[in-house]
Amino acid sequence: MSLLNVKDLQVHFPIRGGFFRRVVDQVRAVDGVNFELEPGETYGLVGESGCGKTTTGRAIIGLNKATGGEVLFNGENLATMNGHDRKKHIRDIQMIFQDPYSSLNGRKNVLNIIAEPLRNFERLSPKEELTRVQNMIERVGLSPESIYKYPHQFSGGQRQRIGIARALMLNPKLIIADEPVSALDVSVQAQVLNFMREIQKDFGLTYLFISHDLGVIKHICDRIGIMYKGRFVEEGTAEDVYTNPQHLYTKRLIAAIPEMDPVKRFEKMELREQINVAYRTEYDSYFDKDGRMFDLKPLTPTHSVAVHQGGM
C-alpha cells in the first residue's frame, strides 16, 4: 500500500467582489490532483510559481483546507478529518519550509525551537529533552553549544539544518519539503540536498519535494509530477520526464534548463524555437477550450501525460 495517496485534491480560494462582497468566483489553486507516494521514495512536484504545487503540499499537511478530494495517509483520509483526529497522524508528516529566516521564531533559542514538537507529543524531563535535542543538533551537523543561540546568529544553511532537525524530532514517515534550498546560496544548496539524502536513508524517510527548479528535482527525485495551473500535466520517473517529455509544457520547462555545454547551447535554442511553434499549432491537443488541462492518461505504467482523448 502506498504511504500517501492523493485523489482528486482540490483547493479553491474564494474571490469576493461586488457591492456586498459576495463570493463571485473561485481561484482554483489546486484543481483535481492525483498522485501516490511509495514509502522511501522521493517524489518531486515541479512547476512555475503559482502553479499550485506549494498549495498541494500545504493541503496535505493541513495548512490549507482541501475543498475536495482525498488525502489518504496510510489509508486514512486526512482531508476530512477534524483537528483532533488529525493530530494523531500529524507527527508522521512534517514539513521543511522554504524560507529559513521566517520559519524559525527569532524570539526562541534553538533548544526551544527544536524541542517544540517533543513538548507537544512526548512528556520528557528537561534533561531527557536536552539530550535528545543535543543528539539531533549534532546529527544535523551543528555544534552542541548552538542550542542556546538564537536563529539570527546562524547562516541560511545552518538555519535550514535547524529546520530539518525540528522536523526530524518526531521521527516522521513523510517530509514535505517546500523549496527547501531555493533561498540558499548555490554552494550551500548541494550541501543541504546531500544532507537530506543522507538522512533519508538513516531515518527511512519519504520525501515530497516541491520545487520550481528542475535541476534540483532531477538531482534528488525518483519520480516527478509536473504541475501547471493547479493540475498535473505529466507524471513519471525522473528518467521518463527528462529524457522523454511528452507534454508541450514539460518540454518548454526542460528546454528552459540552462545549458552549460556551449556546444549544446545552440541545439537547445533551436529546440526552444520548435516548441514555440508547436505551442501555437498544437495548443488544442493540450488544452481544452477553457484553457484547462486534460486529465492524465498513462503512456507507460510509470509515465502519464495530460493530453486530449484522441492522443497527440
Add this chain to the structure above:
Amino acid sequence: MKKRSLMLLASLMLVLSVFLAACSGDDSADGGKDKDKGKDKGKDNEKTEEGSGDNAAELDFPLAVSNDAEAMEDGEMTVAMVAGEPFEGTLNRNFYSGTYDAEILSYFDEGLLDTDGDYLITNEGAATYELSEDNKTLTLKIKDGVKWHDGEPVKTSDLLYSYQLLGHPDYAGNRYDFIIENVVGMPEYHEGKTKEISGIEIINDQEMKFTYTEASPSILSGFWSYATPRHYVGDVMTGETTIKDLESSDKIRVNPIGFGPYKIDKIVPGESVLYSRNDDYWRGKPALKSIVQKVVSPATIVESVKKGDIDLATIPADQYLTVKDVDNIELLAQVDYAYTYIGFKQGKWDAKKKENVTDPDAKMASKELRQAMWYAMDNATIGEKLYHGLRFPGTSLIIPVFKSFHDESVEGRMFDPEKAKQLLDDAGFEDKDGDGFREDQNGEKLVINFASMSGGETAEPIAKAYMQNWADIGLKVELVDGRLHDFNAFYDMVENDDPKIDIYQGAWGTGSDPDPSGLYGRTASFNYTRYTSEKNDELLKAGTSEKAFDLEYRKDIYNQWQELMYEDVPVAPTVYRYALEAANKRVVNYSIEPGKESDRYKWGVAE
C-alpha cells in the same frame, strides 16, 4: 466642573426669586404691610439687613453702589452671567427655565405690576391694581403709553394671553401652580373642558378683572403680571401657532420683544446678548446706550472683573477672598432667599392619596435624635472659615429676609455637642457595645445614611465635617453609596423616598412668598422629609387664610409655626447665605435691594 450642581441649585433658587420677585403684588391698597420696615429706601448707601442679630456674620455690605456721579450720556456696559455652561435662550416669561434666561429677560421685559421690598405687588409699575372687599377680585389697569418694543401698545389681552398659555393643556413649564389655578374657571380650562377662563374678564384694552376661588394673601406675592405680545409671537388660541412651535420660535429665541428698558439687538446663542436703549420706555429714557450681557465662566470671573472687562457680576462665594481686595470694584451683597438644611426622612409620599405619610417607626422618628444632630453641627465655623462669613448659621425656616415674618426669638440650635450628647443619653441612645457609637433605643446598631449633593469645592468637606461632628457625639453616619451624588441623582432619590437615605443635605430657595406650605405641607410633594403633624396643618392653613390678610395675625401664626419647626425639627436649617455681587466703580445708580427692580433703566456708567 464640580461646581455645576451647586450652581444649578443656586440657579434654581435664583429663578425662583427672580420669578417670584417679578410676580407683582399689592401693598398700598391693603395698607400698612410695609410700615414695619425700619429703613430708608431713598438712600444709596444702605447696609444689608443683619439677619437675626447675633447669628449673622460680622459683614457689612452695601446694597447699592456708592458712586453718585451723573450717568454718562450714551454709556455702554458689560454684564456677566456667571455660568459654566451656555444660557438656554428660551426668552419668554411663561416658558423659560434657566436662571440666565431670567437675567436676560429682566433687561427687556418686565411685569405689569411692580413689586416692593417684600415682593408684594404695588401700583408703581406699568399698571395699577385694586383688590375687592372680599379679597377675591383683582382689577388691573394698564397705564397709558406702555408700548411693546415694536410700538404696539400693551393690552389687557396680552396679559390674558399669558394666562391662556400657562393654563393650556399643552403647557409643559413649571408655572402652572396653585396661584394660577386659583383663578376661577382655570381648572376647567386647564383640563381642556372650556376655551374661556371664566375668572378673567377683559373690560377694555387697558382694564381687566381677575376673580379668585379663594382669598389668599399669596395673591399679593404670587400674582402673574407678565404679558405676552399676542400680536407678535402668534396666537395659540386661534390656532395660528401651537405651544410647541411657540416655545422654539424665533420670536422667542432670536428676536424676542418686551416692554422693558432695553431692546434685544442680537443674540449669539448660548453666549451673549446685545441690548440697545428702548427710547420709548414708559418710565423714561434709559441711561445706557447699549448693554452686552455675556456668559463668563466662574473660573475666570474674578480675573475678568479685575481686568475691567465686566461691569456687573455675581461672585461665587468661594472666591470672596480673591475678589475682596480688587480695587476697581465694589462688592454688594444681600442675604439670599435661600437656606441650606439637613432633612430627616420620616415617612413616604403616598401617590394615591397625594399626601405625605409619616412613619412613626422611621429611623429618624425620634425628635431628640434630630435635635441632637442639629446641636452637633458646627455651622458657625463652616460659615466663618469656609465662607469667610458669607454664610452664617440658620435658625428658623422663615429666613430673615422676610423681616415681617422671621421670628428672631427662635435662636436655632447652635453648636453644642455636650447638649447633644445629653439629649441622646436621655432619649436612650447609648453606646452599649462599646464600639464608640451609640445604638438606638432598642439597643440595635444605629447607622444613619446621609445623602449629599456634589457641587462646588466645598460640598465634600462640608459633608465630611458634619459626619465628623456627628461621630463626635457618638452617631455613626455614613455617606450613601460612599460618594456625593449629582443634582439629579440626589433629588431622584430624595423625591422617591429611596430607603437608602435617612438624612440628606438640601437647600431651598424660598422665593418671595413667605408661605411655607409648598415645602412643608401635608399635601406638598416637596416636603421631602414627609414630616406631618396636625398642628403643622393647622398653622399652615391659617397662614394663607383670608384672615391672614391681617399682617399681625399672619405674623403670629408664622411665629408659632417657626416654634413648632424648631421643636419638631423635620429639617435642621444649617446656613443662610449672602449673595455677592461685584460692580465696577464706574457703575452708577445700581442697587440690588429688593423692590428696586424698577430702577433698572437708571443704571448707568460714569466717565
Add this chain to the structure above:
Amino acid sequence: MVKFIFRRLLVMIPQLFLLSLIIFVLAKQMPGDAVTGAFMGNPNVTPEQVEKIREQYGLNDPWYVQYGAWVGKAVKGDLGQSYTHKQPVTSLLAGRVANTITLSLFVLIVSYAVAIPLGILAGRWSDTWVDKLIVTYNYFSFATPLFVFALLMLFVFGFILGWFPTGGSVDIRIESGTFAQFMSKLHHLVLPGLSGALLATFGTIQYLRNDIIDTKLKDFVKTARSKGVPEGKVYTRHILRNSLLPIAAFLGYEITGLIGGSIFLEVIFSYPGLGQLFIQSITGRDFTVVTAIVMISGAAVIVGTMLSDVILSAIDPRIRIE
C-alpha cells in the same frame, strides 16, 4: 471609489442605529430625568402638573416605547425635543455644531502645522540636541493634562498679557457678516485652538520621528544616497513621501480625540459647542440631546475614518479601493 463611499455610508446606518440604541438605553439608566428638580424653582406647582409633564414628554413609558418613538422620528430627521432648551434638538444642535467643527478644524490644522515640521526635524537630526528638545516638548505635551494647560494659557495670554479674549466665540458688538466679525471669530478661536493643538501633536511627532528614523536605514534610501542624490532631496523625494502618507490614515481616529478634547476646551473657554452642551445635558438629564450629541460624534468618526481611507487610496497606489 464611489461604490466604496456608498458602501461605507450604508454600513454606517446599522452602526448608527446600534449606537443610538446603546446610548438611548444608557441615558435612560441615569438616575432622575429632565423633570427632576426642574420644578424645584416653584414649590407651588402641584404634583399633578409634574406628572402631566412627564406624561407629555413620554418619560413614564418603558424605554423601548420611548426608543421606538424616537427612532420613528429620527429617521425623518427629527431628533426629538430638548426639555431643558424647549426646542427641537436639531435646531439646538445646528448652532453648536458649527462652533465645534470650527474649533476642531482649527486644532487639527494647527496641530499638523506644528507637528509635521517638528516630527521631520526630530527624525532627520535624530539624537542631536534639536531632537532631544523636540522629544522633550513632545513628552511634556503628552503628559500635561489638557485642562491644566488650557487654564494656564488662559491666564497667561488672556488675563496677564490680555492678548486674546477669554471666552465666547465672537464679539457680539461687531456687525454680523462683516470681515471684522470673521476676524473677531478667529481672534476668539486662537486661545482654545492653540491650547488644544499644542497638546494634540504627540501622536504625529512621535510617529513621524520614528518612521523617518526607520526609513533612513532602508535600502532604497541608501540607494538614493549612493546615487549622489543631495541629502535634502533624499528627504523630500524619498523619505517624506513614504512617511507622511500614513498620517492621513490617522485622521479618522484623530477625530475621536478632538471630540474628547473639545469638551474641555469648550468648558474652559466658555465656547458654546457640542462638548459644553453635552456636559450640560448630562447634568440636566436632557436625554434627547445626549443621544443626539453622541450620535453626531459617532457619525463624525465614521466619516473621518472613511475620509482617511479615501485619502489614503488616492495618494497610495498600493492601496486600492474597489
Add this chain to the structure above:
Amino acid sequence: MVTVNQKELIAKEKANNPSLLKTIWREIRHDKLALVSLVLLLGIIITAYSSPLFIDQEQLQRVNFLETWEKPSETHLLGTDDGGRDVFGQLLLGTRNSFTIGLSVTLIAGLFGLTIGLIAGYFGGFVDNIIMRIIDFLMVLPSLMFIIVFIVIVPDYSVFTFVLMMSAFAWFGKARLIRSKGLAERELDYINASKTLGTPSWKIMVFEMFPNLSSLVIVNMTLTLAVNIGLETSLTFLGFGLPASTPSLGTLIAFATNPDIVQNKWWVWLPASLLILVMMLCINYIGQAVKRASDARQRLA
C-alpha cells in the same frame, strides 16, 4: 558527546543570549536617562505604596476648618487644602490610587485587547471578520462621553468600577493594533511550522506569536499607562472623578479651577501636576529604552 570544553562553550552561549528582560535591563543601564527614570519612578512608587504605613488615612481625611489653605510648613510639608487636610499625605495616597488605576486599566485593557487581538490576528478569516466588525463599531463610540454616562449611572462608584469602565473603553484600540501586526505574523512560516508540529493554537498564540509582538505591546502599554493616569485626572476636572474618600492626583489637580488657586494656592495642585509630569516622563523614557531593547538595530548596549 558533550565534552568539558563544550560545556564551557554552552554556558558562555547561555550567558551571551539573555532573555528579553535582561536585554531590557542592559539597555536601561546604558541609557542614563532611562536609568534615572527607573530609579525615580521606583522611588515614587515605593514611597506612595508604603505610605499607609506611616500615614493614618482616617486622620488625613479629617476635615479641619481651622487649618484651611495653609501654606507649606513643617507640620504640613505641602500645606493644606480647603478642608484643612494635609496635601502631602493626600499626594502620597493620591499617587498610589492614581497609579493603581492607571496600571490596572493598562493591564486589564492590555490583556483583554491582547487576547482578542491575537485571536483575530491568528485565526484571520471569518473569526477576524466578526471581531473586526465589533471593534470597528466600538471605535466609533465617543469613549469620553460614554465613560461620563457610565459614571453617572453606576451607583457604587469606586476605584474598582472606575477601572472597569475605563478598561471597557481602552481595550479595543489595542486589540486592533495587535490584530494588524498579528495578521502579518500569521503569514510567516514559523507559525505554519508550529502548526505542522502539532502545537495547539493557544500555545502558538501565546508562545510563538506573542513574543514577536511583545515590544509593540510594551511600548503601547507604557503610553497607555501614562494616558490612563491623565484621563482619571481630566474626569475629575469635569466633575466626574472619584469620590473624595479616594484621593487621587486628579482630585488635587482639579483644585486648579480658578486663577486664585492657580496663583496663590499653588501647593495644592502644582505638586500633583509635577508628579504626574515626572511619572509620565519616567514611564516614557523607560518605554523608549524597552523599545530599543526589542529592536537590535537601535540598541545602545
